Amino acid sequence: MTKLALKVDNLSKTFTIGGGLLSKSRPGVRAVRPVSFEVPEGETLGVVGESGCGKSTFARMLVGLLEPTTGHIEIAGKALDNADPAAFGRLIQYMFQDPISSLNPRKTIRQIMEAPLRLLHGMDKPQRTARIAEIFASVNLREEFLDRYPHEFSGGQAQRIGIARALAAAPEIIILDEPVSALDVSVQAQVLNLMARLKKEFNLTYLFISHDLAVVEAVSDRIMVLYFGAVVEIGRAEDVFRAPKHPYTKLLADSAPVVGRALTAPESAAAELPDPLNPPRGCAFATRCPRATDECRANDPPLTQMGDSQFAACFHPLS
Template identity: 75%
Template structure:
């Protein structure tokens, strides 16, 4: 079966300290060579600390940021970076801050119309009908179309953002912290809506979040990123219950749990991106570190079943 999304050796570096002539003073590797597949109809949860490369990866996937190297394929088709519309018709982005992601100078109707006109060429009655269908799909009232983004609550604005993404009729949605800015009760409503839309429209999701409980609840599989690299992947019910990489264990222990004191996880920070360590980037925080960890970068490999880890000393933690 063809994967809904496949990335091969995708990388992104940023120049630091640009000069008028000659090369930059340094380069930061935000995303190291990364390869994985997302099956059609599944939800892949992506987790990791701030600065691990989650948002950079997401922006490359939707064409907002060009990769330094590597390839992106959707349903077996390699995307042409010179054709932004190709990205828009196949993959769309739902942003973290729902209100600021909407143009404050445009009405909601104008915001929803843009992808329908530019990507699908809709006009007249066909345009009106499609807008009504989208608003019904996200449970919003038609009278909202004449209003502006600042007139809505966070939950309503996120529903508008979802409607805008669906207007392109994409195959895949990138959900970048889609509920982190919302109240807990509203989070549940938006998550239920996303689950309903996924089932009805046969969508594929990449769900990025810091909330491990939410990611585990909504995901079929989970990908764990650390310092720009993929360090573990596996079924959602296994990755946090029986982690195979020590960083995954650290993430699980860092999540707040009722009855458990805070600060129980091992301390430490991400390495300096301007002076990355040799070998495994997690070696300075790892309880199982050895000489090989400081000398060789571990490769992602199968550990058991569908669980993969990039670790020289994998095991249950």
């Protein structure tokens, strides 16, 4: 049994509505329904889902930028229940989707790189300089970049600076939130391959969030599929899209444009996400699902084991 890098228990987030000076806020949108899972050390867990499925809310809770409504997070055996980003920062880091806007336009790269070293690890000036040189060497960036400002870099370079900043905190886990979706295909692979190498070099665990199924499949050990704030399927990367159990996973796999496959709309035009302010009873996917029955519309299907390492939340799974 390998060590667990991340253990999440019943994590959920409900955003409140209202809450002015005099009115009391009331619970509103359930962005993430209770989620539990474990990630062993050294694994890459892919997280896929469409816009509005709660991917980003989920990621922000894991790094302490957002306080969860319920649940516990345990990183490398340490419980982190308070939303203190600095405590989280040493264990888990976040790499942002937009490489340029995650860098303060009025700071040099050196100032950006020094912050985590000084504040999280209390390094003095010579130590910091040495460490930055080390990190920059491993992400293939030249040290002369250190005195430049963020707008002088291309997307691919800025994303590598983002990786360098995350590495500077020397975390156990890095959450990669759509790390390559802002990049061109020819550059995308450069960044992905670099991240794969760094993972080995620094013994990291990744949570790879993306809407690009093919990219997720190429880099992940296991994949978790989110729909409407809940996990609908989780399993080994090679199985999830090849032999999906949940009808939604199958819909996703069928929708991805693939060279050599004829163009067909996999579902009717009326299909839309349910209203998050007024969620339906039972399975959230039931309104779009060809296999839905009355049972699906009445009860929430629990995540159950199907096959040796695949779990799906469905009453009528695909075989």
